[in-house]
Amino acid sequence: MPDDTDPSLPLERALDWFIRLQAEDAGDACRQACADWCAADSRNARAWALAQDMWSSPLLSEALAATTVSATAVPDAAPRDAAPAVPLRPSRRSRPLARRAMAWAAGLLVAVGLGLAADLPLRLQADHRTATGVQERLQLADGSRVLMDTGTALATDVDGAERRTRLLRGAAFFEVTPDPARPFRVAAGPAVVTVVGTAFAVRYLDERVTVTVRHGTVDVARPGGPAVRLRAGEEVVVTASGVGAEHPADLSAALGWVDGRLVFEDRPLGEVMDELDRYYPGLIMVPDSLADRRITGNYRLDDPARTATALAGLVRAETLRVSDALLILRPRP
Numbered sequence: 001m002p003d004d005t006d007p008s009l010p011l012e013r014a015l016d017w018f019i020r021l022q023a024e025d026a027g028d029a030c031r032q033a034c035a036d037w038c039a040a041d042s043r044n045a046r047a048w049a050l051a052q053d054m055w056s057s058p059l060l061s062e063a064l065a066a067t068t069v070s071a072t073a074v075p076d077a078a079p080r081d082a083a084p085a086v087p088l089r090p091s092r093r094s095r096p097l098a099r100r101a102m103a104w105a106a107g108l109l110v111a112v113g114l115g116l117a118a119d120l121p122l123r124l125q126a127d128h129r130t131a132t133g134v135q136e137r138l139q140l141a142d143g144s145r146v147l148m149d150t151g152t153a154l155a156t157d158v159d160g161a162e163r164r165t166r167l168l169r170g171a172a173f174f175e176v177t178p179d180p181a182r183p184f185r186v187a188a189g190p191a192v193v194t195v196v197g198t199a200f201a202v203r204y205l206d207e208r209v210t211v212t213v214r215h216g217t218v219d220v221a222r223p224g225g226p227a228v229r230l231r232a233g234e235e236v237v238v239t240a241s242g243v244g245a246e247h248p249a250d251l252s253a254a255l256g257w258v259d260g261r262l263v264f265e266d267r268p269l270g271e272v273m274d275e276l277d278r279y280y281p282g283l284i285m286v287p288d289s290l291a292d293r294r295i296t297g298n299y300r301l302d303d304p305a306r307t308a309t310a311l312a313g314l315v316r317a318e319t320l321r322v323s324d325a326l327l328i329l330r331p332r333p
Contacts, residue, residue, distance in 0.1 A: 013037075014047035122168050126153035130170070132281045133304065135260075140165075143177040144184065149203075149257055150279045150301075158184075171203040173214075173258045191238035194219045194227070201255055209238040212254045262299045262307065269293045269315055273308065273329070280304040282325035290317055290329055 017034045020026060038045045123129070130136050130148045138146040142158045152170025157163075163179070167188035176184045178197030186193040188204040191211065198216020202209065211220050212235040220236050220243060221227035228236055228243050235249035256263035264272050270291030277284040279301050293315040299307045305327060309319045312329050320328045 010044055010047045014051045018051050122153050125155055126168055127156050128154045133279045142179065145175040147173040147258060167202050167204050169204060171201060171257065173201045173255065175199045190222050190240050192221055192223055207240060211236050212249050214251065214255060257301060260301050262301050265296045266294050269295055269311065272311060276304050276307060280327065282327065284308055285328040287330065289331060290315055
């Protein structure tokens with residue numbers, strides 16, 4: 001039986017049925033159609049059961065209470081022997097708030113399910129991919145070495161007259177074997193990085209490319225545009241609007257992941273958790289009341305749940321595990 005992190009489960013469709021059955025005009029025909037959908041495939045039934053389990057869990061109510069939405073608006077679940085089981089509708093007096101709670105929680109559940117599914121076009125393009133929480137070392141045909149960070153996809157072509165690599169998503173640290181006759185090029189979104197022999201990192205997330213140089217020099221440009229030269233200890237950011245100005249890099253923070261560490265100084269908790277969430281095989285949620293708290297630290301990346309608990313302690317908070325795929329921070333009572 002698939003677990004609740006199985007990306008093949010049709011959670012989005014299950015949640016669509018779930019929300020439709022909350023409507024005032026949802027009658028027997030709608031309920032029967034949902035039951036037929038569940039019966040058509042065992043994965044449909046599993047997705048429906050997972051949505052029911054998470055929705056009816058008291059931990060989800062606690063999670064809602066820990067955020068900006070009131071948990072009192074979450075409808076109770078019907079007995080599980082119904083076919084299919086559907087939560088009871090709330091009273092008219094509480095319905096507007098219930099809609100907000102339902103939308104928030106449904107969005108949360110969709111994020112948990114869909115966030116685990118890889119993008120198919122990316123799968124087809126990549127020669128190498130890493131799963132969430134996994135780093136992988138590669139040695140390319142020319143002897144260059146690559147460390148792929150969590151959730152990274154890479155396409156390589158280093159056998160011909162040119163050495164070309166495409167970072168499709170994520171982050172990678174390159175240690176390039178010198179070869180003046182064949183420059184090593186890394187394309188990532190709107191950026192192209194050209195080197196002969198050096199050690200540097202490229203990060204491509206949210207349409208933003210960051211290039212950080214540990215030693216040596218690299219040239220960074222947009223296709224057809226002028227290049228910015230980076231030296232050891234410098235970095236630059238490239239977006240669709242252009243190449244930014246080079247500036248000194250905090251190498252311990254920018255390249256901490258290369259050594260398996262999450263390093264940060266005076267950063268908002270929400271930003272730090274967003275980074276840690278890349279290594280967690282699920283979703284980490286931080287309420288607004290905690291997100292802006294500023295913290296400093298140096299933590300291991302190989303146990304993100306434990307690290308999240310330690311970070312929560314810095315701001316007098318605790319972690320709440322709703323399921324294997326969802327971890328929520330909340331202030332301590």
